[in-house]
Every structure is written in structure tokens, then in C-alpha cells.
Amino acid sequence: MKPLEGLHVLITRPAAQAGGICSLIEAEGGTAVRFPSIAIAPPNDSRPAKALLTRSDWDRVIFISANAVHAALELGGDWQHRPLVAVGNATRKALLAAGLKVSLTPTDGFNSEALLALPELQTVAGERMLIVRGEGGRETLADTLRKRGALLEHAEVYRRTMPATDPAELLQIWADGGIDVVTVTSNESLTNLLAMLGDTGHKLLIDTPLVGVSERVLQHAASLGLPNPPIVAASAHDTDVLATLIAWRRSSGPRND
Numbered sequence: 001m002k003p004l005e006g007l008h009v010l011i012t013r014p015a016a017q018a019g020g021i022c023s024l025i026e027a028e029g030g031t032a033v034r035f036p037s038i039a040i041a042p043p044n045d046s047r048p049a050k051a052l053l054t055r056s057d058w059d060r061v062i063f064i065s066a067n068a069v070h071a072a073l074e075l076g077g078d079w080q081h082r083p084l085v086a087v088g089n090a091t092r093k094a095l096l097a098a099g100l101k102v103s104l105t106p107t108d109g110f111n112s113e114a115l116l117a118l119p120e121l122q123t124v125a126g127e128r129m130l131i132v133r134g135e136g137g138r139e140t141l142a143d144t145l146r147k148r149g150a151l152l153e154h155a156e157v158y159r160r161t162m163p164a165t166d167p168a169e170l171l172q173i174w175a176d177g178g179i180d181v182v183t184v185t186s187n188e189s190l191t192n193l194l195a196m197l198g199d200t201g202h203k204l205l206i207d208t209p210l211v212g213v214s215e216r217v218l219q220h221a222a223s224l225g226l227p228n229p230p231i232v233a234a235s236a237h238d239t240d241v242l243a244t245l246i247a248w249r250r251s252s253g254p255r256n257d
Contacts, residue, residue: 033178042071054076065134088106162195
């Protein structure tokens with residue numbers, strides 16, 4: 001029997017990023033139920049970001065996510081000819097898929113902390129850097145690089161919104177026992193999920209195991225009143241989430257056999 005046989009997994013990634021993990025789950029015998037709790041939209045005013053992307057004096061251009069890559073490609077500019085840095089593997093793949101060369105990416109971990117640990121970013125005083133991200137991203141990377149002397153700007157090339165999806169069908173499936181585990185990839189995706197599901201969904205979520213992708217999600221779940229700590233995957237990468245689901249299923253997950 002495949003390791004996820006009979007397991008129904010709720011996937012809350014944005015629609016465009018859900019395909020990979022859904023395919024992996026289904027290849028291992030599970031059923032992926034898609035319910036995006038974040039949607040990706042253009043900024044209300046893209047002119048400030050476009051002006052920054054058009055500049056040709058950046059020493060490094062740092063991409064925080066694959067979404068940032070796709071949005072920056074839409075806006076155009078001179079950034080494609082600068083040294084490009086990817087915060088993680090999915091971001092790196094998005095740049096490579098566009099035919100671009102990536103000069104730097106972490107090999108151990110896929111977050112700001114892993115990027116900041118790289119030797120190449122320890123001595124950066126006077127370097128002009130552009131961080132390409134969505135609106136309202138974390139400030140850890142920028143704050144630390146500024147302390148190291150870098151000259152930083154942010155190009156906020158997309159915004160995250162809460163989809164206006166009717167949860168009625170999902171809630172019925174869930175109430176009938178059709179959701180065994182929920183995956184979330186950020187604090188915002190968990191917050192939105194709770195808002196979208198309402199009181200009925202909140203009660204269901206309390207009784208359903210949750211897989212998160214960072215200690216931040218674990219802490220955020222506690223702050224939202226979810227009593228059961230999330231199972232934390234090594235990263236948001238599809239293979240890490242899959243490995244966590246398989247390990248959880250083998251140790252304590254529901255089985256239909």
C-alpha cells in the first residue's frame with residue numbers, strides 16, 4: 001500500500017503554486033483537496049516597483065519567492081542583467097525557468113535566515129541591493145543587511161489577498177470526515193483560512209491535524225487559539241511537506257485499511 005493511501009489532505013497554497021504538492025500527494029496514494037486561502041494579485045500601484053526594477057545600478061537583486069519572480073517578469077526592467085539571488089529552491093527554479101542565471105541561493109534551508117548565513121552576504125557594506133517581494137513581507141532580511149551596511153530598497157511587486165471562495169462544499173466534505181490533515185505555508189494563509197471557514201470550520205480545524213512549514217506558523221496557531229501544535233515541516237518545499245505527511249501518517253495518522 002502506498003504511504004498516503006486513503007489520506008485526504010487540505011492544500012491551502014495559492015492556486016498557481018498548488019500543483020506540485022498535489023501531484024506528489026496523489027502519487028503516494030493520497031487525495032489533495034484544494035482550497036486556496038491566499039490569492040496573488042498585482043499591487044494597486046505598480047509604478048514604484050517598476051521604477052526600482054528599471055534601475056541598472058543594483059549590485060544584487062534578491063527575490064523572496066517564486067511569486068516575486070513571476071510578477072517582476074511581468075513588470076520588466078533592467079534587473080535581469082544584475083546578479084540575482086534566490087531565497088530558496090522554488091524561487092531559484094522560477095528564475096532558471098525564465099532563462100536567468102542565479103548567482104546565489106542557500107543550500108541548507110529556504111528562508112531569510114539561511115540566506116543571511118551565506119558567506120557572500122557577511123561583508124556587504126556599501127552594496128546596493130534590491131529586495132523583490134510582496135507587500136508587507138518580513139523585515140528580517142532587510143534589517144540584517146542594513147546592519148551590515150547594505151543600501152537597500154524594496155520592490156513590492158504583488159499583494160496577497162483573501163479569496164472570496166464559498167466554503168460550503170468544503171465544510172460539508174470536512175464534516176463527513178473527508179479531511180484528515182490540513183497544510184498551511186504561512187501565518188497569513190492560516191489566518192485567512194480561519195476567516196474563510198467561519199465558526200463551523202474553526203471547530204473542524206481544532207479537531208484536525210495541521211502541518212505548518214515553520215516555527216512561526218506553530219506560534220501563530222497558538223496565538224489563534226488552536227490547541228494542537230502544528231507538525232512542522234523542514235521547509236515549504238513540496239518534497240519537505242510530503243516527507244512530513246508521510247512521517248506523520250506512519251506514526252499516528254488515520255488509516256482506512
